[in-house]
Amino acid sequence: MRKWKSLLGVSLAGVLLLGGCGTKDGKEVNGEAKDKEIKIGVTQIVEHPSLDAAYKGFKKAISANGLKNVKYDVQLAQGDPNNSQTIAKNLVGDNVDLIFANSTPSAQHALNATKDIPIVFTSVTDPVGAKLVKSFDQPGDNITGTTDTHPDAIPKTIEFIDKETDAKTVGLIYNKGEQNSVAQVDLVKDAMKKSDLKPVEVSVSTSADVKQAAESLVGRADVFYIITDNTVVSALESVISVAEDKDIPMFAGELDSVKRGAFAAYGFDYYDIGYEAGEMAAKILKGDKKPSELKVQYPQKLKLVINKKAAEAMGVKLKPEWKSMAEYTE
16 A cells, blocks of 8 residues: 555555575476566554464465565555555555455455455454355355464353353453454353353444553453454553553453463464465465365464463462463463
8 A cells, every 4th residue: 555655654664575586496386487576465454463473474384385586565554444445456456466364354355356366364253254255164266264263262261261260240342343353252242151251341443442441341340351353452551551450350362462461361373373374375376276275274273371470460369270271471
């Protein structure tokens, strides 16, 4: 989106990152010599550690699969759907060889912009609900990727809160404009039906609203559960500050948030799902597979991680039996 002043700074910071020099062994990539430059357009809705880690994993997989002469056009939408739409149109206009869509809105806008250029997504929670693919086994003609939700992650988190804490109410902060988030909140509510827990919801539109939303839950929510909502996670420190100040344990939907100061999460590394998406993209770029031939993948690993420092800051007393259930970090 180089014509937009609002994106000029980030575009210049991330655009045109070059891989190593290409080889000249005559191998084919999409029917052309392997030493030909490959253009990958990267569209990402917002900058935060989880999405950034997914992008790093994607690039590593592309390189590990022997694609060296690669130029990346990285463009960030700054959380603005209108920017995301324009980015997608610009990448199509630039005739990139493949689009890496890092988030649900990024993938939706990319698919709206082209039915011809291959699209590989990641950091998408509900690709079927977002109408990106027909099913996990039957992706679209030009789109496939990896999802950032493990089917057991939310149920296990709710089970832990129900059985291992004294909480009765769970505070949820999310952006109703994100299909990704609405799908997760629905899953949280479904999981709560098997417990005595009750949800307390607050919706936000921008990251600037997050701290006030967290403060509004004080006295109404016994714990916070921050799902993988791009708007909220980009302002995670605002929630952490309230959680620490008011001794409210904060659970998260992914492990990067635990590193940043959340108490606990059942999750996986976004680097891994980015890497898996990169492997899919490499197969497409080499001409070995079409997007329609590559099933959408769940994260391959799931674990409980507890941040000991965050536990102390939020007034959580660690139980001895958690040692056998969780991996500790500080």
